[in-house]
Amino acid sequence: MPVERQYNDNDNGSKSNSGGENSHDDAFEVRLSAALHDAGDTFDADRGALVAGGTVRGRRLRLRRRTTVLGGAAGVALAGVGGALLVPWGGSPSGRPQSPSSVSTTPHATSSPTARAVTSDDMIGMLEKLLPEGKFGKAEGRGVDVSEPLVAPYAQVVFDDGHGPGAVSVAVNRVLPGGSDARQAVRCPDKVYTPYDSCRTSHLPDASVVTVVKGYEYPDKRVDTKLWTANLVTPDGHHVSVSEWNAAAEKDAPVSRDEPPLSAAQLTKLAAAEEWRGVVDAIPEDPRQTQEPSMPQEDGKAIRGTLASLVPKGLKVVAHASDDDEQFTYVVVDDGKGRSLVQVNVQPDMSDVADQLFGAGSETLADGTRVAERKQPGEKGGAGVVMWTVDTLRTDGFRVVVSAFNSGSQQTAATRTAPAPTMKQLRAIALSPKWRS
Structure with a gap:
């Protein structure tokens, strides 16, 4: 059984879990800065604070969950629907496209050229296959692209289980096992910067850690769009981020249901799917990323x-x-x-x-x-x-x-x-x- 720790509205925002840092900007400022252009108000980032924070410099490239959140800020969506995510290393994949079922799920299977080829159709197909029965629309995605090796794979669909459409997206990445980005990815947000209803961290049987946050698209709640996220990190450094909304888009779409379509358990199951680990293994490893930068x-x-x-x-x-x-x-x-x-x-x-x-x-x-x-x-x-x-x-x-x-x-x-x-x-x-x- 998963070992769980939960925080809710009665918890002090300064609490943290056993995963690493806290506060939905936030792993990942370099990816955040690229995603903000497409995601726009997804993070509702404080522009003055971002300038004050020195993101114009970007010397320490990681997500501050306090600005997301997942900005976020992170909290924890790495990007809203339509947002491209940047991986923090160079390199270029090679090989021919594969069907979703043939993508390798063996950890660190990067030595085989064919294991590197994951297309946008693969990503969309895997997401739709892993979701419950329902209708799908407005699908977008990106695979491991040789022409843009810095952009992490993602997929997004509008999913309707019969109770109204809701946007669902998944993005995958590699993080240094045990490093600060890995710890930050599964921290609960700091409520000083990112309000949310609940945050639960679970330790899965395979030693993966997953944090599910039930929050809001806009920190000030000026629109009743809910944003629920699950961030999972495995011992091998696979990072999977799943986001869902109770609307057909993360912004500029009317609320179509009371809550996003997937429960916390379903979010966890989706993030933990073996298929995503095969995609992470297809992302070129950074040969320079052998140890955590010296930041005591x-x-x-x-x-x-x-x-x-x-x-x-x-x-x-x-x-x-x-x-x-x-x-x-x-x-x-x-x-x-x-x-x-x-x-x-x-x-x-x-x-x-x-x-x-x-x-x-x-x-x-x-x-x-x-x-x-x-x-x-x-x-x-x-x-x-x-x-x-x-x-x-x-x-x-x-x-x-x-x-x-x-x-x-x-x-x-x-x-x-x-x-x-x-x-x-x-x-x-x-x-x-x-x-x-």
């Missing part, structure tokens, strides 16, 4: 500790990030007048994007540090939410950007008229020499 977990803890130590007097830290990200963290503070989210990104070697980050209205200090201050809407949909940001860049390219909101979450309504820290206090946090440690 302690670095993330240090950043979180530094931010907490710089919180101004009079502000009490009432919540904080539960993961240990090496570049990003947040705390939620309260001065007795309402909660306020404060987040920080710390990034080296950002000089090459200085002109994109610091334009008119920015200043240069005596030591050459560039500073930009911005006040803007929160952009995530919470009523009345504003975002105050101080962005700094030292002469050696070391960047610290701090943002604060007048709410404990970007997704919820404002709890106060302005963020708890003043702009002057945010500036002091961003310019603190403590970040150098």
Whole structure:
């Protein structure tokens, strides 16, 4: 029997499961950035936060579940229907197309040229075969394409089981076994960034881990489109992401049923199908990806500790990030007048994007540090939410950007008229020499 762990609306958003990191942006920023063009509002990403997060640089290419989610953000759809996903390595498959039934399902069967050929029709055929009985329409897909080796295979259909149409998609990829991308893929989202109804992680008999999240297409729930996802990672590094909606498309389509067509158990079964593992084996392996990049977990803890130590007097830290990200963290503070989210990104070697980050209205200090201050809407949909940001860049390219909101979450309504820290206090946090440690 699967060993399960479940979180629901009564759980604190800072909880995490045994899989790795948490919060639906989010494995995968390089794939996310490509998918956003097609998926559009699928992730409803906070553009200001994305810029603040340094995605323009993309030095650490992985999905932040807090922006998806699955953005997501991830939460956890890797892309909405129609979104192409990029795998994080080069290489080109070879061989002739196969029928779905002939795709190899043997782990790491990449030595045979014929095992590499998976067509878009193969992907669509496998998805339709694995779904329950019903009607299918509007099918799209992509196989392991020699002309576009960076684009991961996916398939999507509109599935109607007699209770209304719902879009269903699947995307597959390879991750480093035991690596950060593998752990992040099966983390429950952080509710500060990605609201959801429930998140359950199961450990399957073959040691695979699968996380099912029942959430929403739009974090602010401005449309009642539900997004349910299942992310599965095997011990061999197969990553399968299944997404479904209670509408015929992830956006710009009316809600056609109360819930997406597949139950949590059916989502898990679909993600665990052996057919997808054969497709992952057909994706060219990156010969350079032999070990996890050196990003010590302690670095993330240090950043979180530094931010907490710089919180101004009079502000009490009432919540904080539960993961240990090496570049990003947040705390939620309260001065007795309402909660306020404060987040920080710390990034080296950002000089090459200085002109994109610091334009008119920015200043240069005596030591050459560039500073930009911005006040803007929160952009995530919470009523009345504003975002105050101080962005700094030292002469050696070391960047610290701090943002604060007048709410404990970007997704919820404002709890106060302005963020708890003043702009002057945010500036002091961003310019603190403590970040150098």
